[in-house]
């Protein structure tokens with residue numbers, strides 16, 4: 001949590017900041033309200049817009065009790081004095097004011113609202129997938145400004161660096177139509193694919209650090225949510241070699 005992880009994008013390289021409870025180098029001085037505003041509105045305690053590489057378009061959907069639990073957890077990890085590294089962002093994106101129109105076009109702030117037409121399991125899966133594990137940040141295609149193409153939700157997208165494609169997760173024949181619920185929960189727990197082989201790259205990290213640590217019923221809820229998505233054909237193509 002001491003920061004430094006690089007996220008390379010077409011707009012430049014971003015470095016995740018120190019989020020340990022160090023008062024000077026981390027977020028130790030933040031109030032609960034500061035923390036909620038950062039994750040829900042994408043605004044720093046000083047009122048600056050965050051780059052959406054910090055996936056607040058997903059975290060905005062977290063409930064207030066979950067945000068406060070997360071802050072309480074972060075407050076207990078070892079503080080680190082590692083300074084956060086400045087981003088290397090191309091002009092004009094380096095000007096944070098350009099984020100105002102970006103947010104206006106691409107960002108809807110607000111907590112997850114349960115869909116009354118769906119059962120509790122589906123709603124739990126939707127909440128986890130949309131807010132917390134933000135599958136859409138990698139698996140949904142983006143527009144020229146890096147905003148998510150919500151009409152093609154989870155239909156597959158190329159990772160900004162490297163050759164990997166974050167696959168189509170909708171139940172289309174170019175997606176997960178042939179996957180059973182158990183295929184999905186196994187992949188999220190262990191990274192094994194139904195046809196053999198193991199998921200790697202960024203998905204390997206997602207599985208290692210996140211979905212393998214979930215309760216089984218939460219992985220099942222995500223699978224139920226994915227199975228009920230509207231099918232959408234894959235639009236992303238492999239890079240010509």
Ligand code: HEC
Nearest residue numbers: 133134135138159164165166167187199200201202203206
């Ligand atoms: C940080 C980016 C990232 C996030 C977040 C992410 N994925 Fe992935 N996912 C990938 C990449 C990249 C691959 C392709 C990995 C490979 O080819 O080895 C992938 C592959 C998969 C596959 C395999 C599909 C197939 O057809 O082989 C499944 C299933 C999957 N992801 C589900 C999810 C779910 C569910 C979430 C949210 C809980 C999620 N992913 C979040 C990047 C991501």
